[in-house]
Amino acid sequence: MTVAMVRSRAICGVSAPEVxxxxxxxNGLPSFTLVGxxxxxxxxxxxxxRAALQNSRFEFPQRRITVNLAPADLPKESGRFDLPIxxxxxxxxxxxxxxxxxxxxxxxxxxxTGELRPVRGALAMTYxxxxxxxxxxxxxxxxxxLENADEAALVGSLTIxxxxxxxxxxxxxxxxxxxxxxxxxxPHQPAxxxxxxxxxxxxxxxxxxxxxxxxxxxxxxxxxxLMVGPPGSGKSMLAHxxxxxxxxxxxxxxxxxxxxxxxxxxxxxxxxxxxxxxxPHHTSSAVAxxxxxxxxxxxxxxxxxxxVLFLDELPEFDRRVLEAMREPLETGxxxxxxxxxxIDFPARFQLxxxxxxxxxxxxGHRTVSCRCTPDxxxxxxxxxSGPLLDRIDMRxxxxxxDDHEIANLPDGETxxxxxxxxxxxxxxAYDRQGRVNQAVPGPEMERICxxxxxxKQLLHAASVxxxxxxxxYHRVLRVARTIADLAGEEHLATQHIAEAIQYRRSLRxx
Numbered sequence: 001m002t003v004a005m006v007r008s009r010a011i012c013g014v015s016a017p018e019v020x021x022x023x024x025x026x027n028g029l030p031s032f033t034l035v036g037x038x039x040x041x042x043x044x045x046x047x048x049x050r051a052a053l054q055n056s057r058f059e060f061p062q063r064r065i066t067v068n069l070a071p072a073d074l075p076k077e078s079g080r081f082d083l084p085i086x087x088x089x090x091x092x093x094x095x096x097x098x099x100x101x102x103x104x105x106x107x108x109x110x111x112x113t114g115e116l117r118p119v120r121g122a123l124a125m126t127y128x129x130x131x132x133x134x135x136x137x138x139x140x141x142x143x144x145x146l147e148n149a150d151e152a153a154l155v156g157s158l159t160i161x162x163x164x165x166x167x168x169x170x171x172x173x174x175x176x177x178x179x180x181x182x183x184x185x186x187p188h189q190p191a192x193x194x195x196x197x198x199x200x201x202x203x204x205x206x207x208x209x210x211x212x213x214x215x216x217x218x219x220x221x222x223x224x225x226l227m228v229g230p231p232g233s234g235k236s237m238l239a240h241x242x243x244x245x246x247x248x249x250x251x252x253x254x255x256x257x258x259x260x261x262x263x264x265x266x267x268x269x270x271x272x273x274x275x276x277x278x279x280p281h282h283t284s285s286a287v288a289x290x291x292x293x294x295x296x297x298x299x300x301x302x303x304x305x306x307x308v309l310f311l312d313e314l315p316e317f318d319r320r321v322l323e324a325m326r327e328p329l330e331t332g333x334x335x336x337x338x339x340x341x342x343i344d345f346p347a348r349f350q351l352x353x354x355x356x357x358x359x360x361x362x363x364g365h366r367t368v369s370c371r372c373t374p375d376x377x378x379x380x381x382x383x384x385s386g387p388l389l390d391r392i393d394m395r396x397x398x399x400x401x402d403d404h405e406i407a408n409l410p411d412g413e414t415x416x417x418x419x420x421x422x423x424x425x426x427x428x429a430y431d432r433q434g435r436v437n438q439a440v441p442g443p444e445m446e447r448i449c450x451x452x453x454x455x456k457q458l459l460h461a462a463s464v465x466x467x468x469x470x471x472x473y474h475r476v477l478r479v480a481r482t483i484a485d486l487a488g489e490e491h492l493a494t495q496h497i498a499e500a501i502q503y504r505r506s507l508r509x510x
Contacts, residue, residue, distance in 0.1 A: 004091035014256075021067065025092045032067075037075050038069060055113050079110070082109050084107070121263050123155065144163075149162035197243070218352070224391065246275050246419075286321045290324045301349055426485075466504070
């Protein structure tokens with residue numbers, strides 16, 4: 001056989017489209033040509049594959065070799081195509097029989113000695129294979145490096161065939177062809193011991209009744225939260241305790257989150273179904289936070305998908321970074337546009353931000369005098385634009401505690417107690433509308449809540465007096481619905497609306 005076709009996968013955002021690695025060997029001067037829009041690391045596969053084949057005691061054909069990565073208009077990157085290219089050359093040159101090749105897909109980078117090295121995006125690739133098998137009824141196995149096996153096996157019923165070397169893959173193909181010298185690869189049995197998340201406990205937070213209450217509401221409804229207070233008041237402590245009271249991830253949520261982390265090479269199978277908290281530094285660039293690059297990669301907002309994005313010192317972030325988050329906060333997705341391609345990444349994160357009230361941090365402090373002028377305070381707070389603030393559901397003040405309060409206040413409730421209440425509220429929301437309150441569109445939430453009587457009057461009066469936009473009106477309604485769920489109430493009452501209004505305070509009121 002002079003032509004062979006091996007299946008593999010490319011990475012395009014969080015999707016993994018199928019790639020056909022076609023190998024043709026013809027007479028002529030020895031050459032090795034790669035076509036199909038390969039990036040630099042794919043082009044370098046020529047040298048890795050040649051050395052791997054020779055060091056694995058195979059013959060490298062001294063003929064005209066052409067490798068086509070189809071479809072031709074899909075960019076191909078990384079070293080994951082090394083293994084399918086090597087298999088294609090062996091099949092096309094007659095050194096390996098092709099029987100059963102159509103039931104397998106391959107991915108893996110080759111070392112010069114023929115060993116397989118792990119690749120990024122294994123979970124995204126195997127998830128795509130699983131969906132393709134389910135849609136077309138053609139069950140395929142996936143051959144990939146051993147180090148990727150635990151991650152890939154989290155997809156479910158897909159057959160994962162892990163290999164350490166190119167020789168093991170060839171021996172498996174020989175066994176599939178019925179050759180007595182072949183040795184089949186045993187399907188991988190996941191042996192991952194999940195590590196329970198170790199989030200800090202809310203019991204460590206003394207006082208801060210309003211901030212703790214806001215944190216609980218935010219967890220129960222998926223709401224965005226801004227905490228304003230002087231240095232050392234506990235804003236960061238509160239934020240890092242939010243993941244501990246969030247509801248357990250569903251299977252689909254866990255898979256989506258893990259697929260994005262896998263693209264960045266940051267997924268650990270032991271942390272399966274654990275909600276992430278990402279806390280980028282305020283000097284981070286727009287590409288680091290939102291995503292992008294010449295070869296688009298997910299940013300912090302996507303790595304926090306189905307988790308928490310914590311932005312400490314919010315006004316210190318570059319304005320372009322903050323403004324770039326406005327659309328993802330609404331849509332739950334981010335599109336990275338380049339001249340030749342558009343990449344979509346999921347970005348349904350829960351934003352928790354913290355900031356000082358002024359440049360020196362002590363504006364409104366009970367004991368420490370603020371050194372900032374009114375103009376300095378106003379300019380500092382104006383670094384947060386109105387459109388961004390409009391997308392933050394809750395804004396609370398976190399006041400500083402003095403030494404006497406810290407020493408004498410009792411410990412707060414434990415994370416476990418608060419998480420139980422949050423779980424009940426989230427379950428009530430799912431029973432009613434199939435998702436958390438924050439994810440419900442405004443008009444639908446209005447139909448669900450159906451405010452009338454005194455509730456409608458209070459909402460209207462607050463909207464007119466405070467100059468709310470339609471977005472702000474619906475966000476207050478969602479927060480009020482969450483407060484009612486935490487109280488176990490089926491219908492909204494004025495006290496629920498009144499509490500939600502209190503969390504919509506202006507920065508200038510702090």
